[in-house]
Amino acid sequence: MSALALGAPAVTAHAETARPAITWQKCPSYSDDVLRSWGLRDTDFPKFKGLLGRTECGTLSVPQSYADPAGKQLTIALTRLKATGSRLGSLAVNPGGPGGSGYLMPIDLVMTGVELNNRYDLIGFDPRGVGASTNAKCPASEDDRPPPGPVTEELARTVYDSVIRSNRACASSNPGFFGGLTTANVARDLDRIRAALGERELSFFGVSWGTWLGTVYRSLFPERVHRMWLDSVALPVPRVDVFTQVRAEASDRDFQRMAGWLAERDGTYALGATKAEVVATLTEMRRSYDAEPLTFTDVDLTVEGRLIADMAGQPSVAWPELGQVLKELKDATGPTAPPTIKQIFGEQPPPPPADAPERRSQAANLAFFCNEDSGQRTFESAWNAYQKRLRDFPVTGEASVFFPRCAGWPLPVQTTRLRHSDGSLMLSGHLHxxxxxxxxxxxxxxxxxxxxVTVDDDMHGSALRVPGCVAKVIDYFEKGRRTSTCPGVPVPDSAALPAEPLLRQSLSDRLGATG
Incomplete structure (x- = not known):
């Protein structure tokens, strides 16, 4: 299906309304324990608190339904970090998700050395349904994670039925609110933020789902975009079945690169001297651990086929550490965990403090996906596709999702017509x-x-993590200079890198369809 064939927006994008007003208020404070839970070191606290001290925090009312602008209103929470130099305008930012909080993203960017704040007011916000903006929780759902071992059709049908019940319960708990969680409505909310700030045009930087938000905003309001950079660009046709399949294909391509890398270092990892040998070794490991999962007495971890599949699909920054893990698992028997497994999984990070704000909403993630999902949702379509992936990708296929995530979601699908325009836009895609x-x-x-913009790496959203690429992003926003390439994160040699947080996040999200 062509992206341009999707349905037209249900609401006229250019309807004139009175200028909305932002209610500015004191920003919330955060305890040191909360800051630590976000990964900040104690030495970072003064800089963070200094930036928070010059941040303005506000709220803005928006319609729950833009078809009924005078009806029920929602609250959008936003922040503004004013430019420190000669100001060019406002630059809104979004970290992705869907369901990710962008409220403190302006501070996050400055903390990591991205100096966009010199010429721009940086605008952060929590999309509707997320964090400090109006949100709602789904009723407690059943645990859909399968037990260790291969997924049988009977088990998959059980999970499918559970997903249907959970999705129906979530959507029906507040259908007016959950039905309004669409990217087009967030784009309209963003345009109200632009108007409330008194800006004729708005600049925007988005990552992952944030690129879909930018794409929709540019399609609805092309004349209101100053400059826009979208990094790790999302699927332009919202179909979860296509999303799952193409990701699985890309994951296997990346594994083939990993297998070649491991083969070149067979003296270190002993997994095979050729790429074919490494693929054969990991295929056998995945199958054997499915047949006989392994547990340890000193680490809360079950090693089974899905774990091997998930490890095989990780980006290159993790390859040195994963190579060592796979080497140890090749001959592991227990009862205690091998040293690298114990290092990575032995000490789990503590849960966030009770006063920590929400930085990712699972309910919003579900609603945004399912309200726009125009793909197939039957058990048969998902199960048949999963079985084909197991055949096509014998190492990584088991890590893909085997059920239609939006099965049973009862609210109508809402689509947005994408529009081609000539305004300033940079799209950075990562080759691997x-x-x-x-x-x-x-x-x-x-x-x-x-x-x-082509980035030669396999890292999601690395444009603002590599100094050479950061410089090109800043040059674009400040001077309008365009580029066709950006340096990426290099493939490592054999020196182990601190990949544990990446591994833990991947494992915790294994069955999710995050963007």
């Missing part, structure tokens, strides 16, 4: 990444226009 495969960047460019 799997969360947002490179082909999605090419498809989005064909649908809406823009300048293609």
């Amino acid at each position: 990444e799997s969360p947002s495969p490179y082909e999605w960047t090419l498809q989005t460019r064909a649908a809406i226009g823009g300048t293609l």
Whole structure:
């Protein structure tokens, strides 16, 4: 299906309304324990608190339904970090998700050395349904995680039935609110933020799902975009079945690169001297651990086939550490965990403090996906596709989702017509990444226009993590200079890198369809 064939927006994008007003108030404070839970070191606290001290926090009312602008209102929470130098305008930012909190993203960017704040007021916000904005929780759902071992059709049907019950309960608990969680409505909310700030045009930087938000905003309000950079570009046609399949294909491509890398270092990892040998070794490991899962007395971890599949699909920054893990698991028998397994999984991070604000909403993630999912949702379509992935990708296929995530979601699908325009836009696609495969960047460019930026790495959203690429992003926003390439995160040699947080996040999200 062409992205341009999707249905037209249900609401006129250019309807004139009175200028909305932001209610500015004192920003919330955060305990040191909360800051530590976000990964900040004690030495970072003074800088964070200094930036928070000059941040303005506000709220803005928006309609729950733009078809009924005078009806029920929602609250959008936003922040503004004013430019420190000669000001060019306002630059809104979004970290992805869907369901990710962007409220403190302006501070996050400055903390990591991204100096966009010199010329721009940085605007952070929590989309509707997230964090400090109006949100709602789904009723407690059943645990859909399968037990260790291969997924049988009977087990998959049990999970499918559970997903249907959970999705129906969530949507029906507050259908008016959950039905309004669409990217188009967030784009309209963002345009109200622009108007309330008194800006004729708005600049925007988005990552992952944030790129879909940027794509929709540019399609609805093309004349209101100053400059826009979208990194790790999302699928331009919201179909969860396609999303799952293309990600699985990209994950296997990345594993083939990993297998070649491990083969070149057979003296270190002993998994095979050729890529074919490494693939054969890991295929056998996945099958044997499915047949006989392994547990340890000193680490709360079950090693089974899905774990091997998940490890095989990780980006290159994790390869040195994963190579060592796989080497140890090749001959592991227990009862105690091998040293690298114990190092990575032995001491889990503590849960966030009770006063920590929500930085990712699972309910919003579900609603945004399912309200826009125009793909197949039957058990048969998902199960048959999963079985084909197991055949096509014998190492990584088991890590893919085997059920239609939006099965049973009862609210109507809402689509947005994408529009091609000539306004300033940069689209950075990462050649080897799997969360947002490179082909999605090419498809989005064909649908809406823009300048293609190719990043030679496999890292999701690395444009603001590599100094050379950061410099090009800043140069674009400050001077309008375009580029066709950006340096990426290099493939490591054999020196182990601190990949534990990446591994833990991947494992915790294994069955999720996050963006």
